[in-house]
Amino acid sequence: MIVLGVWLFLAVATFSISDPSLDNATPRAVENWAGPLGAVTADILLQFIGAASLLIAPPLIIWGYVAFARGADIIPDEKTPLEAALRMALGPLSLILLAGAASIAPTPASWPFVTNAGGVFGDALSGFFLSLSGSIAPIAAAIITGAAFGVVGFAAYFYACGLTVGRVEDAYDAVDLFVRRVRRFAIARYDAVTRQDIHHEREEEEFSPADLEGDLMAEDREPPLVALGDGPGGQPQHHPQGQRRSANARRARRRANSPSSSLTPGCRRSIFSPSRERKPRASFPMKRSTRTARMLENVLADFGVKGRSSCATGPGRHALT
Numbered sequence: 505m506i507v508l509g510v511w512l513f514l515a516v517a518t519f520s521i522s523d524p525s526l527d528n529a530t531p532r533a534v535e536n537w538a539g540p541l542g543a544v545t546a547d548i549l550l551q552f553i554g555a556a557s558l559l560i561a562p563p564l565i566i567w568g569y570v571a572f573a574r575g576a577d578i579i580p581d582e583k584t585p586l587e588a589a590l591r592m593a594l595g596p597l598s599l600i601l602l603a604g605a606a607s608i609a610p611t612p613a614s615w616p617f618v619t620n621a622g623g624v625f626g627d628a629l630s631g632f633f634l635s636l637s638g639s640i641a642p643i644a645a646a647i648i649t650g651a652a653f654g655v656v657g658f659a660a661y662f663y664a665c666g667l668t669v670g671r672v673e674d675a676y677d678a679v680d681l682f683v684r685r686v687r688r689f690a691i692a693r694y695d696a697v698t699r700q701d702i703h704h705e706r707e708e709e710e711f712s713p714a715d716l717e718g719d720l721m722a723e724d725r726e727p728p729l730v731a732l733g734d735g736p737g738g739q740p741q742h743h744p745q746g747q748r749r750s751a752n753a754r755r756a757r758r759r760a761n762s763p764s765s766s767l768t769p770g771c772r773r774s775i776f777s778p779s780r781e782r783k784p785r786a787s788f789p790m791k792r793s794t795r796t797a798r799m800l801e802n803v804l805a806d807f808g809v810k811g812r813s814s815c816a817t818g819p820g821r822h823a824l825t
Contacts, residue, residue, distance in 0.1 A: 505568030513561035515542030516549060521616040523547075554623030556603040563595055563665050570666065595664040601657030604629035608650035629653075 515538035523534050523543035536543035549557035607622030607630040620627050630649060637645035662668075 505564045505571070507568075509561040509564030509568065511538055511542065512545070512549075512564070513558070514538045515546040516557045516560075519543070519546040519550060550623065551617055551619065552623045552625055553599055553603040554617075554619065554621045554626050555606045556599045556622065556626070559599060559602065559661060563661075566665050591664045591666070594660040598657050598660035598664055600625050600629060601653045602661065604633070605650050605653035605657060608634075608646050608653070 515536060518535070518537040520535045520543070521528070522530065522532065523536050524530050524532070524540065525544050525547040527547070534540050534543050536546065538546070546557070549560070603622035603626030605622070605626075607620040607626035609621060611621045615621055617623075620630075622630065630653070633649050634642070634645055637649075640648075
């Protein structure tokens with residue numbers, strides 16, 4: 505039924521008066537999408553029931569879908585249910601009533617047939633009821649008859665399609681439930697994204713790129729000078745402030761290399777760009793530095809100056825104490 509309904513709809517929707525049919529012999533090719541048989545079928549339907557031919561396909565598609573989705577077990581084997589028989593009878597009747605309403609309505613200028621938009625059956629039905637109007641004005645009689653045909657015809661048509669009041673309410677409830685679920689899902693996603701943005705903003709406030717750059721620059725600073733032999737084993741000991749700066753620099757490097765660290769687009773380019781390779785400084789052995797300090801003390805002692813020379817880890821950094 506589904507295939508038949510789709511085929512009929514294509515045949516009527518793509519009808520062309522120039523296609524070959526029973527009353528039009530022409531050698532030209534068929535333009536109808538349903539083929540030659542579709543062109544002939546559409547010509548017959550449009551001439552008999554007019555524009556109501558477009559309403560044949562929906563009941564067939566709906567009936568076929570219900571039978572396919574629910575199976576044949578819904579119909580008992582011993583007899584056809586009264587409801588199914590009533591729908592089958594009301595289907596053609598509703599189409600004839602709607603054809604009568606189309607015949608009373610104004611006919612479009614592009615209508616290709618000599619009959620009105622309701623076809624032969626529609627013209628016959630509307631003409632019969634308009635002849636019974638008697639003394640009523642023709643315009644009023646046409647409006648009343650057309651409205652009655654339309655209301656009764658659509659009511660019968662919807663019942664033939666299975667669109668009862670209960671099923672319409674069920675369909676409305678299903679659509680309303682679907683809309684509410686979509687709305688809840690959208691609200692949940694919006695809240696999740698908002699919470700994630702707030703979490704990122706808090707992380708950026710706790711760890712700003714300016715602090716990172718300051719910590720990295722502090723790493724290049726040398727610790728203050730200290731006296732030799734202050735540390736255990738005679739090794740030089742850095743000032744606590746220098747140790748704290750070194751620890752901050754190491755912590756900044758760990759944050760920069762961590763995949764979880766995020767930098768805002770407003771950071772300076774120097775942070776994003778790869779660090780320049782620094783040339784290694786010339787190492788200055790500690791023993792040589794100590795020996796130089798002792799020589800300096802001896803030279804000063806020859807001139808009667810008593811003092812003590814201390815050195816840092818870099819070359820040429822001596823202080824007299």
